[in-house]
Amino acid sequence: MRFQRPLLFAAFMLGTTLRGQQPNMMPLPAEIKPSEGRLVIDGSFHVGLTGYQEARLQRAADRFLVHLGAETGIPLADHLEGDALESDATKATLVVDCDHAGETVQSVKEDESYALEVGPKQARLTAPDPVGVMRGLATFLQLVDLDSKGFGVPAVAIHDRPRFQWRGLMIDVGRHWMPVDAIERNLDAMELLKLNVFHWHLSDDQGFRVESKVFPKLQEMGSDGHYYSQQQVKDVIAYARDRGIRVIPEFDMPGHSTAWFVGYPELASAPGPYSIERKWGILDACMNPANEKVYEFLDAFIGEMAALFPDEDFHVGGDEVNGVQWKASPEIQAFMQQHGIKSSAALQAYFSARVVGLVEKHGKRTVGWDEVLQPGVPTSVVVQSWRGQKSLAEAARQGYAGILSAGYYLDLMQPASRHYGVDPMEGATAGLTPEEQSRILGGEACLWSEYVTPQIIDAKIWPRMAAIAERLWSPQQTKEVDSMYARLARVSRLLDFVGLEHRSSYPLMLERLTDFKPIDNLRTFDEILEPVKGYSREEMRSYNSSSPLNRLVDATPAESDRAREFAKLVADWSAHKDEIKSELTMWRNDGDDVLPVLQGSALLEEDIPLAQDLAALAAAGLEALEYLESGKPAPQPWVTAQLALVDRTSKPRAELLIMIAKPIGNLIQAAKQ
């Protein structure tokens, strides 16, 4: 069967429908007013900078021209010094007017607002400070399109400002190491989506990833040689600052700290020696809160890192302490008795309060995970909630500032729509007083990296991260899911042009699985699959840090656009019979055609049952369609048998799910009547 690869038409039909109504933009701005005409973008395009000037603005303009040049193929950046930056700024195609300097060290107080007016002859971007300019430039890049006349931007007036001051992405480089270039290309993508906090999870049981000059055995013995030098850290911070992004380091303590103990076993609650952890999960190794030397060590260490990282916030983790080592230690038990500490939670609160004191001593505010919220911990701490709005609301009521991460865990392989539906100000937080609500600073997506390598990190974050970026920037009432997906498809492609590899890595992964044979059948097959959700992978197979992440489940995107579009067709089946039939015919054939590909590869063999099920499901769907077309209800025994098939094939195999099973079930249900 060779004729098998139709267009991905549905996602784009939507896009086209919506294009007249909504701009090519993500996140949507606070206020937008379409106007008449179109600003042409051609080789004469110039940027002019007026008002307040600084080198960072100049670099932002240069970077903007590089990206606009990449997006259009017009060599705008080739002669930067000669042409593209107009000396008489008021004559430029895009006039940038910045009012004053921003903060020396960016914080939640930074003003990110801007106004962008695009007319047929000129565009004008005004912003109070450089970060606002960057936000406006990101908007401009997204508005560019190509029509039958050429590249241009439709005339528009935008007044924009973020809803939340904290819009972050956490990347865990402890469990799997991520090199600087992987971090930097994600910072580029963050800038395009107006995100402003990069939370760098730098230590965990599996690795300590920063050079310490005071305690060099941390990285020398705790990192397998994979750590950032202090110079690299400074470079990343400068790179982020250039993009209006704060860098908040996290050193997780007292748990998740095995990697520290390889070089410094005396910090632990149980005697060493320790080696770098290869397993995943919540482990026993934990710092010793009863040992005064631990605080001396942390004092010096936090002092060194507080000087390296300029941000006002300093994350000390605090999550998932199981207390096993504490309970097993007579010394620690004695310490608790002596100080009237009744539980492990209370002991952690004692530890947290001490650490908060050290962080404050070195001029910083502490951020910690939910668990730090214990009696005795000062309200100066910012709580990062992985538990949900309820614990966030509780923190706000007690006087703590907080950010929401529950609902934004990208590693759980949930669809963009699910993250999009989570709002920091809904649920338990909706009932807070305005003063309490003002303590909720925003949200942060998290990428824990058990199943992430540098090869696939971009695809594990993007494009879904863009939906979270919109949730955190755009007005609360921005909730239209179809519109979000249409704009997400476009911005996902645009992200290619700032250097992300979330789309280009995919065919490579498939080709590796087929020993470089053609991947068309495999791609058609994989297009309707999704990885299992939540924490199911770890229950299905034994994983550790040496496990290859090279199977189909590692290549498969978190979300099947095609299955989602198919479900929509089925929901309105009577208007889409031809498209449904064509899709089902393709899948029925592909289920057979992909088999030889799967059989030839040791890595793909496990997916054979899924292909067989795909063929069976598609055949059942075609039969259902025949009943529907005939106008006669399907016989009950047939319905029962097919629904059993749907039920069986809805279960995961090889850690993958067939996402068209449910819509085919709906088609069968429809055929019953």
Place this chain on the structure above:
Amino acid sequence: MRFQRPLLFAAFMLGTTLRGQQPNMMPLPAEIKPSEGRLVIDGSFHVGLTGYQEARLQRAADRFLVHLGAETGIPLADHLEGDALESDATKATLVVDCDHAGETVQSVKEDESYALEVGPKQARLTAPDPVGVMRGLATFLQLVDLDSKGFGVPAVAIHDRPRFQWRGLMIDVGRHWMPVDAIERNLDAMELLKLNVFHWHLSDDQGFRVESKVFPKLQEMGSDGHYYSQQQVKDVIAYARDRGIRVIPEFDMPGHSTAWFVGYPELASAPGPYSIERKWGILDACMNPANEKVYEFLDAFIGEMAALFPDEDFHVGGDEVNGVQWKASPEIQAFMQQHGIKSSAALQAYFSARVVGLVEKHGKRTVGWDEVLQPGVPTSVVVQSWRGQKSLAEAARQGYAGILSAGYYLDLMQPASRHYGVDPMEGATAGLTPEEQSRILGGEACLWSEYVTPQIIDAKIWPRMAAIAERLWSPQQTKEVDSMYARLARVSRLLDFVGLEHRSSYPLMLERLTDFKPIDNLRTFDEILEPVKGYSREEMRSYNSSSPLNRLVDATPAESDRAREFAKLVADWSAHKDEIKSELTMWRNDGDDVLPVLQGSALLEEDIPLAQDLAALAAAGLEALEYLESGKPAPQPWVTAQLALVDRTSKPRAELLIMIAKPIGNLIQAAKQ
């Protein structure tokens, strides 16, 4: 029409057929003997280094593990210091045994031979020096495949050495600037193909691309801000040396030198002021050979650059001097009369001899283009021939060493097979004496960059460069074109894993052309197109350094695999009627379906006639097939009309060629009988 994207089956059918006979390797080795069994590659894979040790070898082993890890998805490089490098080298999966150090500065004398024995339990790589080890590691990476048991390498014994000592790639960064990362990823690709000379064309009329500390106005005024700092140059040289690649700088003189004159007009043969040239072509601006100050300048400049670039060879260009400024200058004419110099060619010879003297003074040997070969130029010069074997033979007879570049110009958009057919030792050079032949050092591919940007440079070089690499490394009798293409398809995919963007940039270029709409129809259309060949583009449209390179002709690969495979099917049409019909049906439909895509985009409108012709050609082919199937000869008027169509549609439009026109013509001819 939705069912339209069949497999790229034919190229891979070939691959499969050949796989039993020939290894996955390019270039093919001097000697290869298949053996019994298979070495498994899994997480326990270790490299062990024995014999001579140096840091460069260690880095080569680390890089090998990174690439092997990328190619297999097995985390071999995650714990480099912990696991993957075995301390007891003899127990490693791959034992590397290096005998002694290589040259301090690599030259044509470097021994690049190696032996690789792969058995079912262990592989052993032995080489006299580190560069030989690198060549063997590149071989190992290519031998890896995936079968139903897992990743592995089939047992084999290889004894290998290069046929030519000089196997190069020239990249012109003068006409279009190429940033360091574009250079470095091409050096990675060169290593995988065992190439050993990177010739860096660093100055031309359109740009001077290196920082000079002695004459800073060269880069400050002559580069639009796009130049390499001396530190970046050192980094690239170190990067190349790590990969067994020499870096030879070229500073083109006395012509192609406008960019020098922007800062230093006194070097020119006509008064200034000068500005950076935006036009392409052979221009008048030329250094003044009659001005002694020019030689003083060059003495200091060559001295500075000779210290920066450690290679023994130093390229001074010397091509395409039109003599216009010389003839117009009374001062230069007087100088010629005074010194008995009769022609511009003789004046250039005088200049060349002086420059060769300066280069030698600074301890280097001179390389120059064909034109330097003039009476009076010392035979110590190496001649790079862009004119062909005849001028190369002439040079060798006169005692000059030489390398061949004629036939290896990648920017001319010729198919790999054409470059593959060019041999430095065939044609005029075949008749040389052994001593004369020994002066022919090898060859060098050239990428002149009028139509090249950093976005598309990889696709303009690869995969075709690999065919030239094989020509220059493998034994002369390695000539089987089908085998070359089958192995080329595989190595092209493998190059993705060392970081090349030659394949991943393609869908981006197409999506940009469609304003991010679906590209399936466009891709099917574009798959049978090729850019016009040779220097035709400049005759068809006016180009300069500000021209956007964002049209379909810029995205379209130099070579249509699909059209080549179709031509093969047609050559044996009676055995392939079904495949031919299926291809033609697809194209007939695609010619219609792609029209709305082309009509909506200002950049694609010019391609509409090509799409209409594709539909008409495919329809003619289908009719021809009907005649052939019917067994009745096609009527003459029909044949005449269709051949006229073929003739008309074989002509370029929008700088593109429809590559299936000729095979369809053959099908029509066949239907005549």
